[in-house]
Amino acid sequence: MVARALTIAGSDSGGGAGIQADLKAFSAMGVYAASVVTAVTAQNTTAVTAIHPIPDGVVAAQIKAVLNDIDIDAIKIGMLGTPSLIAAVADALAGYDGPVVLDPVMVAKSGDTLLADHAINALKSxxxxxxxxxxxxxxxxxxxxxxxxxxxxxxxxxxxxVGAVLMKGGHADGETCTDHLVSQTGTQEFSAPRVNTPNTHGTGCSYSSAIAAGLAQGMALSDAVSRAHRWLHQAILHADDLHVGQGHGPVHHFHAFWK
Structure with a gap:
């Protein structure tokens, strides 16, 4: 049986990040992808020019519609935006007992804010x-x-x-990029050579979704992170092949399938 994963996230009209990146990552990992849209953004590789939040009740209704019909094996949560939406998502997931990967999306690659400061405490609680x-x-x-x-x-x-934290090192300095998976049982490191490219739009969304896909397929957390880390490194290595946009272009989700 094919594993099934659900993304709860905002839409990126440019296709590089957000729910579009999540769906591509799920598919690249061989997982059936379902989606709940939390916001519509007018976005490309250079900027986010408009954000239209989906009403909280409609987001909750999307979640309930999916979970009432489809046996979802893992959930990835991305852009939420407001305290009321965070509360609505939490309530809608009250009966779900599968793994959840939470990507605290706060700022787009362009620098535009996607999570208001006053919503951070709601996300935590x-x-x-x-x-x-x-x-x-x-x-x-x-x-x-x-x-x-x-x-x-x-x-x-x-x-x-939280059950575990993946501290991503993409914003650090140095020739090697190292991510740290930290839980109550210890720390594991995942390292790769830093790739010199501006085309890293959607890395966070894609990484967390690839991990969620592994969890949906029954992989242990460390194995899911390890596979997603290797896949994302290749997606970044092949990002320049796409030639998409004039700013931070997207990573190549399907590098293993076409160029």
Missing amino acids: SLFGRATLLTPNLPEAAKLVGAGSTQSQAAALLEHG
């Missing part, structure tokens, strides 16, 4: 305790728990109830 894995990059971790070392930030995030 309503969804952190439900997350099997939290996947912040370094700026997001700093906004969530303040400045500090990778280990201290991860420890602070674990105290908020």
Whole structure:
């Protein structure tokens, strides 16, 4: 039986990030993809020019419609935006007991804000305790728990109830990019040579979705992260093949299938 995963996220009209990237990542991993749209953005590789939130009740209705009919093996949560929407998503997921990967989407690659500062506490209180894995990059971790070392930030995030934290190192310096998977049982590192390309739009969305796909397929968390890490590195390596847009182009989700 083909595994099934659900993404709850915002739409990217440029196709590189958000729900479009999630659907591509699920598909590249061999997982059936279902989706719940939380916001419509007018977005390309250079900027987010407009955001239209979907009403909370419509988002909740989408979640219930999917879960009432389809046996979802894992859920990825991305852009939410407001405290009321965060609460609505948490309520709609109350009866779901499968793995959840929470990507705390706060800022687009263009620098545009996607999560209001006043919604951060709602994210912590309503969804952190439900997350099997939290996947912040370094700026997001700093906004969530303040400045500090990778280990201290991860420890602070674990105290908020998440099952594990993947501290992504894409915003760090150096020739090697290292991600740290931190849980109560220890830390694992996943490293790869840093790729010199501006075309990294959608890396966070795609990474978290690829991990969720692995969990949907029954993989252990560390194995799901390891496979997703290898896949994303190749997607970034082949990103320049796409020639999409004039800014931060997307990664190549289907690098293994076509060029």
